[in-house]
Amino acid sequence: MDPREKHPGKLFVLSGPSGAGKGTICRKLLEETEKLELSVSMTTRSPRHGEVEGISYFFTEKEEFEEHIRCGNLLEHAQVYGNYYGTPKAPVLKKLAAGIDVILEIDMQGALKVKESYPDGVFIFILPPSMSELRKRLTGRGTETAEAIELRLGETLKELSYIEKYDYCVVNGVLEEAVARVKAIVVAEHSKVAFTAEELIASYKEEA
């Protein structure tokens, strides 16, 4: 057996400004990578048509969600338009223990909270190739006013000052290149001495 297979999984947190393309990168990664699964969020909002419990979200009541907060069962949580959203810790830890990597796509505020509750995570910041390209992408979506887009761009500049909290940053100019970079990060993290050496050494010594 390859000694690496004995090792548990890693949590990869993908974050970055809206329009950087973290969602697309995430989907591609999940399609193309073995032993990598998406973290499923918990929410108090009602299920929409087609959403499946445990796959789209874990749907729950407000009281139960607040109980999870009190018990420290969430890696992070936030309230948006009166609904709670959060990342339940137990399903993530269960996958990691089973040797499955977990990917979590989340905004910067959420990512920084996850870093506090799970500092062993690998934090990756996804960036657009330039501010003008980001403006173009946001405009292209056609879902926001010019004013809202300028607000988002200002927000992005502010977020950049937190980039030092992350381990890696990946510029998403050409999608395939960005996906390849994130994949390389996943492979490299599994080769880190701090992550893998202890069991490796034990296996050699046992054999000798």
Added chain:
Amino acid sequence: MDPREKHPGKLFVLSGPSGAGKGTICRKLLEETEKLELSVSMTTRSPRHGEVEGISYFFTEKEEFEEHIRCGNLLEHAQVYGNYYGTPKAPVLKKLAAGIDVILEIDMQGALKVKESYPDGVFIFILPPSMSELRKRLTGRGTETAEAIELRLGETLKELSYIEKYDYCVVNGVLEEAVARVKAIVVAEHSKVAFTAEELIASYKEEA
């Protein structure tokens, strides 16, 4: 221009026990990777037939070599059978500044010296999949006695206790997989926030 291209190269130090296959991995990497060059050693031994100055080695006299030691011009050096061998610092730094990654294949003692003189290097330990496989590979070479091979295996076990000094370890069971892992490490290292973020942020702010 991709902002990443403005960044200088990185020094990758490949090390590990004899028979782990670091030489083969190194050759493959150089063949398959752009902007990656091998570090050329300096030596006081005489050129052998077919060896080319500046490609095989930088050939030099004992007095000149000792002057380089005194002036701190070498990243590491050692004496083997009366001849000096060392890694000149200037050609490595020149390549790094030109945005070329440099790979240095070296034994563990040399690697640890390089880590002192150039801690920004990325230190990768190449391991055989098992002690029995290492014994098989060394025996297969047919160049050493059974006794010498057992000595080497004992040496390997001792070297393992220094593995924590390295950043990464890569098990060389299937050559292509090991090469892919080292390539992933090269890509990931270039995406590290500590390495790339400062200039990236500057480019966004300038544009905004």
